[in-house]
Amino acid sequence: MSYQFITSAKLPTTYGIFDMHMFENAAGQEHVMLTVGLPMVAPLAQSAPAPLVRIHSECLTGDAFSSLKCDCGPQLNAAMAAIQQAGCGAILYLRQEGRGIGLTNKIRAYALQDQGHDTLDANLMLGLPADARVYDMCGPMLAHVGVDKVRLLTNNPNKVAYLNEYGIEVTERVPLLVGVNHHNSAYLATKRDRMGHIFSEELAPEVDNSER
Template identity: 45%
Template sequence: MNTIQSNIANLPTRYGKFKIKAYKQGTQEHLAIMSQDFETLESPYVRIHSECLTGDTLGSLKCDCQNQLDLSLKFIAQNGGLVIYHRQEGRNIGLVNKVNAYALQDQGRNTIEANLELGFKEDERDYSIVGHIFRDLDIKKLKLITNNPEKMQYVDSLGVEIIERIPAITKSNKYNEGYLSTKKNKMGHLL
């Protein structure tokens, strides 16, 4: 699939100053958010953050997405590296289906059961754009900020060396305890 990419631009934020570069693959657009010193780093810290409109933008308490994004942007601003904003909403089932999954969760299903009931796999994400971004930015080794073993396996499959895994652990609350339990017990997340 053809990938289109933008030039690099500056982005000052409340976390610090970053450089950004956008990538388009099919209809999905993704963002590389780099620390100012990114190009000088031999093994940058990297977070592959999957889009979550309800969490990242609206502050939903049903997940830990916004907290993980905040943690990662602060960490990258201070320590150098890259956040890939991977725009595949709701484990790539889309916003409408994610809201439908929320409705099923309101009736007692967990996130996996809801996705399966809607006719999807438990996780529909495609990480191929991440490989393209790594090649474009010449990343051969990194320190991966993740709890997700599938992301670690994907990075490893690219031949990119993971020097260290940094956990992205945030506080739970009464609304996301079941969600986090499902991630840990059913999806193998390292929480």
């Protein structure tokens, strides 16, 4: 599937100013890349350190509605802050809601989770894959800002393998464990125990004073 760059503009945020780049695939689906300290098109010097990069799949419930059922919103916020602090990096915001199954099916899966099924079994019970995301757009998006090696901000080793498959060298996997609470600790445990995610710390829920 082919991807093309459409346009870019400055995006001021509470974390700092990003360059926001828009891409579109052959099906008309839009993807976003936020960058800091990366040149347009010109490749980075070989001696330059690998930029800090987060591949983040769209999560309306977590990113926009601050859902506590997942850790997506806190991960996005922490990545934005970390990349601004690093001074060089990117967030690839991919439009593949619900690990690629779409918003409606994700809410159907939520209903099954409310009945006691874990996130993986809920997808399978709906006849859907456990993870339908694809990452073929990452290479063209990163090539647009001259990046062919990254420090990847992720707990998911599959993302490291996918980037390597598409010609992007991952020089370091940087853990990202944030937003753990009593609503999502079982969800995160499923990602660790059944989906291979790596957590260097215990899944101890953060104290949420708003619920007291």
